[in-house]
Amino acid sequence: MRKLFSGLVTMVIISSFILGACAPAAQPAPAAPAxxxxxxxxxxxxxxxxxxxxxxxxxxxxxxxxxxxxxxxxxxxxxxxxxxxxxxxxxxxxxxxxxxxxxxxxxxxxxxxxxxxxxxxxxxxxxxxxxxGRARVVVYNSQKLAENDLPDDIWDFTDPKWKNRMGWAPTNASFQAMVTAMRVLWGEEKTEQWLKGMQSNNPKVYPNNTAQVNAAGAGEIDVGFPNHYYLYGIMQEKGESFPARNYYMRGGGPGSVVLxxxxxxxxxxxxxxxxxxxxxxxxxxxxxxxxxxxxxxxxxxxxxxxxxxxKPLAEVKSPDVDMPQMADVKGTVNLLRKVGIIP
Amino acid sequence: MGIDIATRLKEIKMVGGPGRNFPWPPTIIWLPAVAVLLLVLLPLAYLALRTMGAGSDLWGLLFRPRIFQILVRTVLLVVAVSGVSLAVSLPLAWLTTRTDLPLRRVWAVLTALPLVMPSYVAGFVVIAAFGPRGMLQQLLAGTFGLERLPEIYGFPGALLAIAMISYPYTLLTLQASIRGLDYSLEEASLSLGNNGWKTFRRVVLPQLRPAIATSTLLVALYALKDFGAVSLMRYETFTWAIYIQYQTSFDRVLAAGLSTVLVIVAIIILFIEAYTRGTAKYHRVTVGIARQPVYRRLGAWRWPSLVFCSLVVLLTTVLPISVLLYWLIRAMVVGERFDIAWSPALNSGYVSLLAALVTVVAALPVAILAVRFPGRMSSFLERTTYIGFALPGIVIALALVFFGANYAIVFYQTLVFLVLAYMILFLPEAVGALRSSLLQINPRLEEAARTMGRTPWQTLRSITIPLMRSGILVGAALVFLTTMKELPATLLLSPIGFRTLAASIWSYTSEGFFARAAVPALLLMLLSSVPMAFMVIRERRGKIE
The missing domain is CATH 3.40.190.10 (Periplasmic binding protein-like II)
Structure with missing residues (x-):
């Protein structure tokens, strides 16, 4: 036991020397010309x-x-x-x-x-x-739905027929950027109505886009609202038979904004x-x-x-959103808080 | 049956109880302890600084029904996780230390392993296994045509995922404590006609109280600070709310305000634990040496015990490994290629070992002070070490980023600083383990050494530390395993380009590359089982000596 202890002490001492020696080397020298x-x-x-x-x-x-x-x-x-x-x-x-x-x-x-x-x-x-660039899309389970079953505009997902079938990731930065685009294109009031309408359809809340796309493939949800490219990363691992596909809103609008x-x-x-x-x-x-x-x-x-x-960028019906107005992240966060979507 | 063991235990407690004069601790103890204290206070200083910079709207944002609701959910989860982990650990600890359970050592290693799993991996695993269209559902759909399983998201999933990776805190501490018990008390109880169960309840259990309390405290605080699992399980807790502030609005002030509330919750939990502690003595006070325990024959209980162990291991170790392997194999079938990067594994092992050593060394003076020199100051000191553990990793990491970049730029983003961060994050794991084992050592042994002319340092070296071996090993193991999976501090504070396994796993999962994440995740489990096996085997040898 004594051996074990002195071994421990020696190790600590030696490692602190090693650390000490490493310390100056690891940090960038500010004055000396590299x-x-x-x-x-x-x-x-x-x-x-x-x-x-x-x-x-x-x-x-x-x-x-x-x-x-x-x-x-x-x-x-x-x-x-x-x-x-x-x-x-x-x-x-x-x-x-x-x-x-x-x-x-x-x-x-x-x-x-x-x-x-x-x-x-x-x-x-x-x-x-x-x-x-990454486009906002709708991801859907391709065993349950076809692209024709999906509405033209993201507004239409407030329809009660989507109740308990959707997922979203409202704490995700891209989702919030999309809401900012809504505020710019639709105005404050309509955006709030959309958020409330979505809420009353009881969407499942995911921590990020990956979880959302996986859930769509697993049939846990019928549709989700991620960025377009997560699907392809997952398909690389699970094969192209992974039963989820992206849908770019036919009617354009904030649901297909490119970030x-x-x-x-x-x-x-x-x-x-x-x-x-x-x-x-x-x-x-x-x-x-x-x-x-x-x-x-x-x-x-x-x-x-x-x-x-x-889908080539030119074919994506991405709305032209004024960049300065897109900077108001705070306003979006406040709105999401007001509706009770984030704490 | 003439003498009641409980009465006898009470008498034991009286000896050397309150009223004894405690001397001022030697410099070699209090000086390092105070230095440690100053370090662990850094995050609190940071929170104070950030919340002070806030306007009055912070109060409006803090005192909302939503926040209160989240607080209630958090408390519910903390209580449930603590309860489950104790209920699982107590029988497991007993079976693996005191009975003739077949393959005892194998169980001991396997049951400790889940601690090393990052919480978001546990979350993904639970979803993959029990989620809608998960592995279990597909299995049942094939055989019974079952279409839906009970909802795993929310409370059940969060409870399962967090209990799964935190129960080893209780298990490991209890095992060490049971090994440190003096068997003569049980012998006395048995010879007085108490049956095994009654002896356990009235003699063993009371002696395990400190270990139960400190380890359950760790589990409770862990449940309080977990983010990965609760966010995947969509169970909104306080820590989740704190992370969301950073993620959505980059709001450092509101995050700091919420963290301050979390600190208050942690302090309340600490008070509850302190209340259950009491002032009992847990060491032998009479002449003689501790008796070696007799391994109990399980007899008819053998099979039920084996089934219990298998179920726990199946759920917490076999299941995660199978899910990871499944992801890996499925991707290989589609044609993905994988290469194992050894340098992250080496980095993880190396830095975790360092963190374990440094943390145990830092915990030693704190534990000695708390046990040998009880008083307001020493208990304040010991309790304060828990604050770093109770706060979300990102808060601690940012606090250290702030102090490092602005006041210690020479050390900032070096290994020294990273190990320091791990120490602040995981100190209580070591303090708790050391404390429980120190309580089982009679201070008179140390006093005898002192009267024979040994200096405090010599006494520490030749008496105290060797006797605390089992606590030291457990403390080091806990810190090692949790450092292996630590993420926020590792990402922000490691030397640039220093890759660890945990960082690789996170990097892949965040982009949805589960199969690629499976490689480092499996490596993490494998690498961690080596020191665990070493520890278990060493422990056995110690018994025979």
Missing amino acids: PAQTLTIYSGRAESLVKPIIEQFGNVAGVKVQVRYGGTAEMAAAILEEGKNSPADVFFAQDPGGLGAVDSLLMPLPDTILSLVPARFRSPKGTWVGIS VAGTGILETSKNKEAAQRFMEFMLSPVAQQYFASQTFEYPVIAGVKTHRLL
Whole structure:
């Protein structure tokens, strides 16, 4: 026993030395000029989706890239807590809400970057740009329903015939962005009516889009309201026989709004030049083709082909929503709280 | 039957009870304990800072019927999970330590394993197995034509998923405590004509009280802070509401306000536990050494006991592993390829081992202070260590992000800082285990060493720590297993590029790649069973010595 204990003590001492030795090495030296440029990215997008293309940038540009992966909300909160000491150069967010939350810490981007992306896919203040697009869709169980059974407009799901057949993920940022689009397109009152109508149809509440799409495939629900690309990730694993399909609203409207995942550069970054090169690369045809073919998303620049399984962006009846108005996340959260959908 | 054992126990309690003069603790004990205290107070300081920055509208948002409703649901879940885990653990602990149950060691390893499962994995597994069109329903549909199962979402699912991954807290602590019992008391009871059941109820159970209380406390606080399972089960709890504030509105102020309410709930739970503790003594007070226990023959109970163990293991270990394997195989059939990345496994094992060591070392002075120098200060200190455990991981992680980035930038996002975060998160797991085992050691042994000229440090080394071995091992195991699966602090505070198994699993599941997540998840279970097996085998050897 004594041996065990002295062994423990020795281990602790040795490990604290190792840790001590590692500590200075692991953190970026602020003053010393680095031999090669290092770019630090906080990514709210999953490693499995973006790692290959980020690595490719590192190789092409000769920049050492380090990435911290996590949820978009957690990453945004961390950047806010870190304040001016944030080690991050670039924030790669899953949704505009995350970028909006740290908006005040982001630097204004040069026109050379902003001009690459259509206005509806970038920040109204010019602090971030969209890198890939995702459409809001209806996912339906293809054993129970056909596309013809589904209504033209998302408003029609308030019909009592959908009672107990639907699921949604109201805490999800993309869902909330869709509600913001509703407020812009329909006005406050109609949006509230839609939310109440949906509530009275007793939708099942899912924590995220993945769970929702899985539930649709399992027949737990007949229809759900996710982003378009989750279905394809699941089909990769479960095969194309997975009995769920996407439906783009025939009549367009807020139910088929196209949102973006995007990036911004932190004002406190010491590697702004490398960060800008990163963004330019992400908007290059190579990277855009990657998102289109590997993650089943929509490219945000012209001239890139979408995946064969996807409905081309030009055919999606996506409404034109004014970006500055889309920034009012707070108003949407308050409305959702008022109706009692979120706490 | 002339002497009532209960009376005898009461007499034991009186010896060295209140009224004894407790000396001022040696510096080697109180100084590190205070240092630990300051660290665990960091998250509270952060919450105070954030809520102070709030306007009056925070109160309006906090005091709403919806929030109250969520509070009630939370309490309901906490009580149910605690009850279930105790009801499962008590017989399991007894069977695996004191009876001739076949394959005792195998059961001991398998029943502890669910602790390592991340809560969202448990949630997905429960849905896959018992959800609508889940595996069970399809099985029953084939044989009995059953179309619908009782709804798993909501309370039942949350209870099942959380109890499944938290009952080992109670089990492991109880096992250690039963091993530390002095068998002579039971012998006396049996020789006085009490049957086995009566002896258990009147002699063993009262002695297990501290272990039951501290471990149930851990389970209760765990149920309070779980997010993954409750969100998948659509059961709205307080922690869920806190996460939602970050997720939906990036509202750090309201989240901090809600967290403060959660701290108050945790303090109430801590008070309840303190109330059940009392001031009893749990060590042998007379001359002599503890008797080695006799393993009881199960006889006719052998089969029912085996069925019980099998059911628990089936539900909490075999089922999750089968679901993971099913996901994996199904994807392989469709043509997915998998490669095992060993470096996350290595990172997870390495950092968890470090966290276990550091946390046990940090817990030692706190436990000694609480047991050997009881008083208001020491009990305040011990209770405070639980705060970090009761709060949602994201709150602790953000608190440390704030303090790290702004006041300790040299250590921020280094391994030192990460291990420190784990220590703050999991300290009570070690404190509770150490405390229960320390209570079973007679302080006179230490006093004897001191009178023979040993320094406090020497006494600690040669008497106290060796005698606490079983508590130390359990404490280390608990911290190790829970660090393996920790997520929020790992994602935000690890050195950049430092990948762990838990992070890989999360990354895949968040995008719906369940089969790919199954690989690291299975690796996590496998890797964790190694130290568990080591612990169980070591424990046996100790008995023979």
